[in-house]
Amino acid sequence: MSEAIQFLPPRPSVLARRDTIISDLLDLLPPECVVHEARALVPFETDAFISYRRLPLAVVLPKNTAQVAAVMKYCHRAGIPVVPRGAGTSLSGGAIPQEDAIVLGLSRMSRIIELDYANRTATVQAGVTNLSISEAVATDGFFYAPDPSSQLACTIGGNIGMNSGGAHCLKYGVTTNNLLGVKMVLVDGTVIELGGKHLDAAGYDLLGLVCGSEGQLGIVTEATVRLIAKPEGARPVLFGFDTSEEAGSCVADIIGSGIIPVAIEFMDKPAIEICEAFAKAGYPLDVGALLIVEVEGSEAEMDATLASIVEIARRHGVKTVRECQSATEAALIWKGRKSAFGATGRIADYICMDGTVPLGKLSYVLEETSKIVERFGLRVANVFHAGDGNMHPLILFNANDPEEAAKAEEAGNEILKLCVDAGGCLTGEHGVGIEKRDLMRHQYSDAELAQQMTVRAAFDEGWLLNPSKVFPLEGRA
Amino acid sequence: MLIPHSETDAAYVIRTAASEGKTLALCGGNTRSGFGNAVEAAETVSSRGLTGIVDYDPGEMVMTVRAGTPAAEVEAALAQNRQMMAFEPMDHRGIMATTGEPTIGGVFAANVSGPRRLIAGAARDSLLGIRFVNGSGEIIRAGGRVMKNVTGLDLVKLLAGSFGTLGFLTEVTFRVLPVPPSIETIVIADLDDEQATNAMAAAMALPVEVSAAAHLPPTVRHHFLDGALPGSAATVLRLEGLSASVAVRAEKLAAVMQAFGSVTRLGMEESKTLWREISDVKPYAGIAEKPLWRVSVAPTTGHRLVAALRLEAGIDAFYDWQGGLVWMRMEAEPEAALVREQIHILGTGHATLMRAPAAMRPETPAFEPLPAAIAALSARVKQKLDPVGIFSPGRMG
Structure with a gap:
């Protein structure tokens, strides 16, 4: 490439x-x-x-x-x-x-230091994987809410670096909303502690600044995160629609009606086919778009909430409604969704975009995305967190064809600019990294980027921490 | 007082002040101006001239408002669409004995949250985007209109709770939530502070989504609901949501809480009043003379702190946030050194002096003094946003 x-x-x-x-x-x-x-x-x-x-x-x-x-x-x-x-x-x-x-x-620092159920906190080393926290507290009735698709492998330190989200953040928020404190090493080796088991830290919200800073402000070595009592039950339901537009307007109406499901995930036809072929999750193949809506609580609560959601979906011409009958079925539904990237990787090379758009712009951005990708002669599969507008178009291409690879990158850049122009942002949860670094000027003015870089300099004046990332290389102070 | 009527005017005022090295006290409606240490500034700039809702689509659950808009106007517009600010901002006028209109910018600049902060996050967690003028007079946007956004450094969080020392907020964009159609409160009578802490921790560990947990000891109980709460002390747990769901959860919660003490239940209207009174710290409103602390500690530490302090000073206290937010009124001196020392003996946390007689304030840092490394880092951050040091000098120092 x-x-x-x-x-x-x-x-x-x-x-x-x-x-x-x-x-x-x-x-x-x-x-x-x-x-x-x-x-x-x-x-x-x-x-x-x-x-x-x-x-x-x-x-x-x-x-x-x-x-x-x-x-x-x-x-x-x-x-x-x-x-x-x-x-x-x-x-x-x-x-x-x-x-x-x-x-x-940080892979060798993978110890859970303390589980404190009375205060509902877990204190862990930064190399602990996301999923292992939930696993450690599950039998005691708790869980850690942010659940990025890579949760089996990804670490809390990395989650803090990228302010990771996941499918369930519609209700529970992203990493920054679930992080209470960190121990962190500054660029000169000074060790500081921000926050703790209390809810609001003293002074400026440096914890909030560190979360999502992509390893540019210091090295987080320990974190204290919020645990939540696990709901009695959770039930994902599949809603199949003929078109993405119907599915998109259904999402806006569910949210507008005052119901906040735990998750609303969206897949378009190519994504449904790819995931179904891989996971055999029982996704309907005769629809143009699929929503996975998850509700939680007691049986009675889930029944009541789902009844309201089904009614809204019917108004939007829903074609298939499939409630799962067992925990195994529910797990399969999520397996299909969470393996979307891996499954796509089996049939083609892909790059995954991560722009976020206001909910009212979902249908418009989906439509424009298709047009952009078509113009480059490529294919796209859409699978994303619809409840919060965080889109993940997967642009399929052949990495052995340098020309096609370059086209994929260009198409991706155009899609991200589209997200920004629609009132959204370049990245919802994957971070800027190197990938989106040179698009930062599309979202921010020179003064705004300069302000972020000077604040960065308060932590690392000499650009030693992860220096090639986030900020365009030209025009650095 | 300078009251710019546009963001451009505000930027001009600040740019001019910066070039002259003239200091500015930043404020909204001035109802929280007692927050922090005394500010000595040549001039005051208020955002109250920047008003109006800029953008609000209930279906997106996001609102954009100019910073000087009265918080009451925002709440009214949301209520019309059965929505609300999830963090339930408190009104400081009672305990700070101030008058006037709190502004939405002030709510975020002071990161003001209420009882639901326990599960729904603080003001800073709902704040998605801001526009502000930095200390060089530049207009800066940070964040945006979407709830997931990791595009660059999160200056939104940094500005939230910076009390007008880092930038002059001109516009805020925040997430809102639907108003729960049903509310119920479970009341457990006559628990002491330690038993109440255990009961609240047990309640929060149940899968019933308690949305607020407070303990009102005998000395304050009669201030709430005109004395209508049963027993001598009241431990209160709130449930919210669809009415069918609240009914089911209330049964479950009441059944478990009976092991701690006698349980009664409050309906929708009483619950609304009670939690508003808890949020606004009703027992300590009005009497502006006695020092008042707001203490944030781990939930199980609150009652131990109060017990330890009682051995040395006259205090009265009640608890929100499952015991982690302690409102503490001192009978005489603020006893800052004692309070802060005890907090550190017991674990992590900090104390903010909300009010004290004028003579005592200059001797007592209102905010927790920070460890040297964090203080130095904070000073560098401040210098990057306000290079000449013109914004609200002294307030957080």
């Missing part, structure tokens, strides 16, 4: 000191925590945005906050860039390294 996206040129002074740096790191950390042989570095050269890759200078895998602080203090003094990494599941290239950088991986 052609490299449309640039990285910062490696600092020659750092590259020249490679051997010294590795030996210094080995002085700071136990030998098993430092990876430096070329072959061993390969697994760290990219993340889930696989079109781009760079071998880092070295990888460190510290075991505790003190080791992270020691590495940061050293890198700060020596002027070495640091790219933090959780599980490497970023779809925007947030964890892709650069040749002069040390990758700081």
